[in-house]
Amino acid sequence: MNRFILLLQILVPVSLMSMIIGHTGAGDLNWMANQISSYAAHAPLDYFVTAAMLFSAVVLVMLGMLVTRYRVFGENYFADIIPLLAGAAAAGLLLLATFEETARNLHSLRRAGFTAVRSQTFHDAGLLLFYYGSLLLVMLIGGLCLVGRQAVGSRVKGAVIFLLGPLSFILMTTKWPKLLGLAGPTVGLNQRAALFCLWLSIALCIYVASQRMRITDHAE
Numbered sequence: 001m002n003r004f005i006l007l008l009q010i011l012v013p014v015s016l017m018s019m020i021i022g023h024t025g026a027g028d029l030n031w032m033a034n035q036i037s038s039y040a041a042h043a044p045l046d047y048f049v050t051a052a053m054l055f056s057a058v059v060l061v062m063l064g065m066l067v068t069r070y071r072v073f074g075e076n077y078f079a080d081i082i083p084l085l086a087g088a089a090a091a092g093l094l095l096l097a098t099f100e101e102t103a104r105n106l107h108s109l110r111r112a113g114f115t116a117v118r119s120q121t122f123h124d125a126g127l128l129l130f131y132y133g134s135l136l137l138v139m140l141i142g143g144l145c146l147v148g149r150q151a152v153g154s155r156v157k158g159a160v161i162f163l164l165g166p167l168s169f170i171l172m173t174t175k176w177p178k179l180l181g182l183a184g185p186t187v188g189l190n191q192r193a194a195l196f197c198l199w200l201s202i203a204l205c206i207y208v209a210s211q212r213m214r215i216t217d218h219a220e
Helices: 003-022 036-042 046-070 077-098 106-110 114-146 152-173 187-219
Strands: none
Touching: 003 036, 003 046, 003 187, 036 046, 036 077, 036 187, 046 077, 046 114, 046 187, 077 114, 114 152, 114 187, 152 187
């Protein structure tokens, strides 16, 4: 197995495990109400959350490199956009890791000083850059797997990857926890469900890319 692919396949679960470990031992935080950024800034094992962000940034950059180096999604203009979106999403994660959350809500931000407002502004910009960059990335890869003369299995994987993007957006922006009877603030649950969809879709992208890379190697 190519070492590049092997490293990618190791980093993907490691990033998820680091995130889970970073959420432990924080008795004053509630994962359903508080965002991941609150754990990265205030949890006892906050450095694991930061490590998860950095691991994920490396995964995104390597995914872009994989597409560029091995042309696993073919020679077309849309495939050339993948490294740009991956780089933008990775840059957003670096901003998130560098500028920690300084205000958990708008009320706290209004009472914060200039330094805190500046840090929170970069933090929020990084979140938007990462989320929407990743969203477009997985939907583009899923779309590329759907078009052309692809096998049925490849089309099915592409459909799953593509649909996980809109599903993530719905989970992030709607009040679906209320439909389950969950009372109180649930922004943390929304965020974690949406980002898990993104993580799963990126993992599937790497699986599909590695399969295509093996096919290319055999053909050569």
